[in-house]
Amino acid sequence: MIRALQKTDIDRVVEIWLGANLQAHSFIPAQYWKSNLSAVKDMLPRAEVYVYESDQMIHGFIGLSGDYIEGLFVSEAMRSHGIGTCLLNFVKAKKPKVRLQVYQKNLRAIRFYQKEEFVIHHEGVDEDTGEKDYEMIWQPK
Secondary structure, eight states: OEEEOOGGGHHHHHHHHHHHHHHHTTTSOHHHHHHTHHHHHHHGGGSEEEEEEETTEEEEEEEEETTEEEEEEEOGGGTTSSHHHHHHHHHHHHOSOEEEEEETTOHHHHHHHHHTTOEEEEEEEOTTTOOEEEEEEEOOO
16 A cells, blocks of 8 residues: 555654665765765655555655655565555656656666666766766656
């Protein structure tokens, strides 16, 4: 089930956020993610966030700012079970188009988004990390 974030979900969502970032972005020092933990925790209640829950456990979430996907994260144990696709489809049904940034070194994420019909719009550099990234966009055909 996909539903809006509740305050009681925040600790679990932050746990997923940190674990996923540490695993997917080993090319960025772990301290970068850890140092942003409290800021993320503070921003979550004010953001548009949807969680994927089954058996009373949150397994993933997606955060939005307008048509921009701030992040899509799935717990390690539940990756490759269709949760990311479910969350994306939920957002695609609500928005006329969506866009996101993905690090160029995160090949698994790039392949996932391309499979979900996102296309690379342009290349850039993340100012916070200095890492090259892509802006990817999805629009219905």
